Amino acid sequence: MAVVAAPDRLAARPAWLDATIVQGTALLVALGVAVLAGSIIAVGYGSGPLDVYGAILEFAFRDATAFGAVLATATPLIFSALALAVCFKAGLFNIGVEGQYLSAMVIAAWGALSLDFLPGGLHLLAVLVAAMLGGMVFAAIPAVLKVKTGAHEVVTTIMVNGIAISFIAWALNGPLQADLPEGTNADLRSDIFEPSALIPRLGSALGVEDSAQLSWLFPLAVVAAVAVWFLIKRMRLGYEARAVGAAPGSARAGGIGIGSVQIKVFLISGVLAGLVGMQQLLVERGALVQNYEALLGFTGIAVAFLARNHPIGIIFAAIVWSVLSRGDTAVQLQTGLPREFVIIFQGILILSVVIVYEVAARRLMRRQLQRAAIEEPRDDIEATEETG
Amino acid sequence: MLGDFGAAIQIALTYFTILYLTGLGGLFSERSGIVNIGLEGLMVIGTVTGAFGAQYFTNDVGLGVPMGPVVGLLFGMMCGAAFSSVHALATITFRVDHIVSGVVINLVAVGLARFLSSVFFNQATQSDPGGPHLALIDIPLLSSLPLGLGRAFENLSPMVLVAAFAVVPATYVLNRTRWGLRLRSAGENPEATRSLGVAVAPIRWQGVLISGALAGLAGAYLAVEVVNNWREGQTLGLGFIALAALILSNWNPVRLIGAAFLFGFAQAIPRRLNELPIIELLPPQVIRMTPYVVTIVVLAGFVGKVRPPAAAGRAYEGAGGA
Numbered sequence: 001m002a003v004v005a006a007p008d009r010l011a012a013r014p015a016w017l018d019a020t021i022v023q024g025t026a027l028l029v030a031l032g033v034a035v036l037a038g039s040i041i042a043v044g045y046g047s048g049p050l051d052v053y054g055a056i057l058e059f060a061f062r063d064a065t066a067f068g069a070v071l072a073t074a075t076p077l078i079f080s081a082l083a084l085a086v087c088f089k090a091g092l093f094n095i096g097v098e099g100q101y102l103s104a105m106v107i108a109a110w111g112a113l114s115l116d117f118l119p120g121g122l123h124l125l126a127v128l129v130a131a132m133l134g135g136m137v138f139a140a141i142p143a144v145l146k147v148k149t150g151a152h153e154v155v156t157t158i159m160v161n162g163i164a165i166s167f168i169a170w171a172l173n174g175p176l177q178a179d180l181p182e183g184t185n186a187d188l189r190s191d192i193f194e195p196s197a198l199i200p201r202l203g204s205a206l207g208v209e210d211s212a213q214l215s216w217l218f219p220l221a222v223v224a225a226v227a228v229w230f231l232i233k234r235m236r237l238g239y240e241a242r243a244v245g246a247a248p249g250s251a252r253a254g255g256i257g258i259g260s261v262q263i264k265v266f267l268i269s270g271v272l273a274g275l276v277g278m279q280q281l282l283v284e285r286g287a288l289v290q291n292y293e294a295l296l297g298f299t300g301i302a303v304a305f306l307a308r309n310h311p312i313g314i315i316f317a318a319i320v321w322s323v324l325s326r327g328d329t330a331v332q333l334q335t336g337l338p339r340e341f342v343i344i345f346q347g348i349l350i351l352s353v354v355i356v357y358e359v360a361a362r363r364l365m366r367r368q369l370q371r372a373a374i375e376e377p378r379d380d381i382e383a384t385e386e387t388g
Numbered sequence: 389m390l391g392d393f394g395a396a397i398q399i400a401l402t403y404f405t406i407l408y409l410t411g412l413g414g415l416f417s418e419r420s421g422i423v424n425i426g427l428e429g430l431m432v433i434g435t436v437t438g439a440f441g442a443q444y445f446t447n448d449v450g451l452g453v454p455m456g457p458v459v460g461l462l463f464g465m466m467c468g469a470a471f472s473s474v475h476a477l478a479t480i481t482f483r484v485d486h487i488v489s490g491v492v493i494n495l496v497a498v499g500l501a502r503f504l505s506s507v508f509f510n511q512a513t514q515s516d517p518g519g520p521h522l523a524l525i526d527i528p529l530l531s532s533l534p535l536g537l538g539r540a541f542e543n544l545s546p547m548v549l550v551a552a553f554a555v556v557p558a559t560y561v562l563n564r565t566r567w568g569l570r571l572r573s574a575g576e577n578p579e580a581t582r583s584l585g586v587a588v589a590p591i592r593w594q595g596v597l598i599s600g601a602l603a604g605l606a607g608a609y610l611a612v613e614v615v616n617n618w619r620e621g622q623t624l625g626l627g628f629i630a631l632a633a634l635i636l637s638n639w640n641p642v643r644l645i646g647a648a649f650l651f652g653f654a655q656a657i658p659r660r661l662n663e664l665p666i667i668e669l670l671p672p673q674v675i676r677m678t679p680y681v682v683t684i685v686v687l688a689g690f691v692g693k694v695r696p697p698a699a700a701g702r703a704y705e706g707a708g709g710a
Contacts, residue, residue, distance in 0.1 A: 159680035170673035343499025
C-alpha cells in the first residue's frame with residue numbers, strides 16, 4: 001500500500017475539519033445504503049418507498065402523544081447506549097448491559113416492595129439507588145475478573161447475561177412471587193408496587209396523554225447523557241479512560257493505573273445499565289413481570305454504534321431508533337409490507353453503519369499519517385502504517 | 389432412580405447434539421482466527437429456515453424416510469452458512485471488529501427470523517406445531533442396558549449419532565490434512581501463513597462458513613427434530629452455552645464432546661433429576677446457571693487454563709486484498 005500524498009489539499013485543511021467531513025460522509029453513506037436497501041425491499045413488495053418511510057415518520061410525529069411515546073421508547077435505549085459508550089471509550093466492551101439491567105430490575109423490585117415504609121419521594125429515590133447499585137454489582141464481577149485474572153470481559157459478561165436470566169426467573173418463582181388468588185390464570189409477577197415507588201408521568205402540561213408512558217425518566221436520561229459527556233470530555237477519569245482506550249501502553253507510561261481506570265469505568269457503566277429497566281418497571285408495569293422486555297442491552301449496542309459513542313449523539317440515535325421501532329404498526333396498516341420490514345431496515349442500517357464507519361476510520365488514519373508525513377518527512381512511514 | 393438417570397441422559401444427549409454441532413462450528417471459525425460470538429444468531433436462522441424446509445417438502449425420499457426433515461436440516465444448514473457470510477464479509481473483507489460484527493449478527497438474526505417467519509408462515513413468532521421429523525431410533529446394545537439406563541439410548545433422533553461421530557472427521561481434517569494445518573496456522577500466525585504463499589482470507593472465509601453451516605444445522609435440528617416447529621426465542625441462549633463449551637474445551641474437538649455433554653446434562657438435571665438429594669434443595673434456575681458459572685471460573689484461571697488461538701480476534705492486514 002503506497003502512500004499517495006496530496007500535500008496541498010491536505011495541508012490547507014485543518015485536521016478537525018477533515019475528521020468531521022470524513023465522519024459526516026460516513027454517516028450519510030451508511031444511511032443512504034440502508035434507505036436504498038429498504039427501498040428495494042419496499043418495491044419488491046409493490047409499495048412506494050416514499051409511502052413506507054412517510055408512514056413511519058407520520059406515525060411518530062403526528063401529534064404530541066405520538067412523539068411522547070417515541071421519547072418513552074427511547075428512554076431505556078439512551079441509558080443502555082450510554083452504558084456501552086462509557087466502556088467503549090476505555091476500550092472495553094460491556095456486552096453485559098443486558099444482564100446488568102435484568103439483575104438490577106430484580107434488586108429494584110425488591111427495594112420497591114420492602115422499602116415501602118419510606119415516605120413519598122424517598123421511596124422512589126431508594127428504588128433508583130437500589131437499581132444503580134444492582135447494575136454496579138453485576139458489572140463489578142467481569143471488571144474485577146478482567147483486571148485481576150485477565151479473563152476477557154466480552155466472554156465473562158456474556159456468561160453473566162445467562163446467569164441474570166436465571167436470576168430473574170428465580171426471583172419470580174421464589175422470593176418476589178406474588179400470592180395470586182387460587183384459580184387465577186395469570187402470568188408470574190411480583191406484588192404491585194406502592195404508587196410512591198413509581199416515577200411520575202410527564203405530560204399533561206405538554207399535551208402528552210398518559211398512554212404515551214412518558215415520565216420524568218426521559219429528562220433524567222438526557223441529564224445522564226450530558227453527565228457522561230462531561231465525564232468523558234472534562235474530567236480526569238474521562239481523560240484517563242480515553243487514554244487507556246486509545247493507547248494502553250502510552251497510558252501506562254504516562255502513569256495511569258490501567259486496572260483501576262477499567263474498574264471505575266465498568267462500575268459507572270453498570271450504574272447506567274441499572275437504570276435501563278426502570279422505564280418498564282417503574283413507569284409501564286409497576287411490578288416485576290414474567291414477560292419483561294428483554295434485549296434492551298443489545299439494542300443499546302446498536303444505538304451506541306449509530307451515535308459513534310458520542311453521549312449527546314446517543315440521545316438522537318435513540319430517538320431515531322424508536323421512531324423506526326414504533327413505526328412498524330404504520331407499516332403494517334398503511335402499506336403492503338409486513339411490520340417486520342422495520343426490524344430488517346434497522347438491521348441493514350446497523351450493518352452498513354458498522355462497515356462504513358470502519359472503512360472511514362481507516363481512511364482517516366491514512367490521512368493522519370499523510371499529514372504527519374508532510375509535517376515531518378520520514379522514510380519509515382510504510383512500516384508505521386502496517387501497524388495501524 | 390437409575391431410570392430417571394437414564395431419562396436425564398437422553399435429554400442431555402439432545403442438548404449435547406445442539407451444543408456440540410454449534411460449538412464445533414465455532415471451533416472452525418475461531419481456529420481460523422475469526423472470533424464468532426454470533427453463533428446464537430446463526431442458530432436462530434437455522435431454526436426458522438429449518439422449520440420451513442421441513443414443512444414444505446412432504447414427499448418421501450424413499451426407504452420410508454420422509455423428505456421434509458432431511459430438506460429442513462439441509463436448508464437450515466445452507467441458510468446458516470449464507471447468513472454467516474455477513475460475518476465473514478464484515479470481519480475479513482472490511483476488517484470490522486469481530487465482537488462488534490458478532491453482536492450485529494445476533495441483533496439482525498432476531499429481526500430477520502421474524503421477517504422470514506412472516507414470509508414463510510404468515511405469522512411472525514411461530515410456525516404450526518407438529519411438523520414432520522425423522523424416524524426415532526434405538527441404539528443397538530446400549531438401549532438394552534439394564535436398570536433403566538437403556539432409556540438413555542431409546543427414541544433418539546439420528547442426528548444425535550451425526551453429532552456424536554462428527555468428532556472423527558473434524559479431528560482428522562484439522563490435524564491430519566493440509567487444509568486443516570493451514571486453517572490452524574491462519575488462526576495462530578497469519579503472517580507466517582502468508583509468507584508460505586497461502587492466502588489467509590479464503591481460509592478464514594471457509595472457517596466462518598463452516599461455523600454458519602454447523603450452527604444452522606444445530607438450529608434446524610432444534611426446530612425440526614426436537615420441538616417440531618419454529619418458535620421465537622426457542623434457542624434460549626444455547627448458542628452462548630455452546631460458546632462456553634468451546635472455551636472450556638480449549639478449542640479442541642475431542643474435549644468439546646465432554647464440555648458439550650456436561651453442559652447438556654446441566655440442562656437436563658432440573659427436568660429429570662430434581663428429586664435427588666441435595667439437588668432437590670436447589671431451585672432449578674440455580675442449576676441452569678451452572679454452565680455460565682463454570683465458564684467464568686475456568687476463564688478466571690481458578691481451575692485449569694485456557695489458551696485461545698493466538699491470532700483470533702485480530703484483523704490481518706493482508707487478508708483484505710488477498
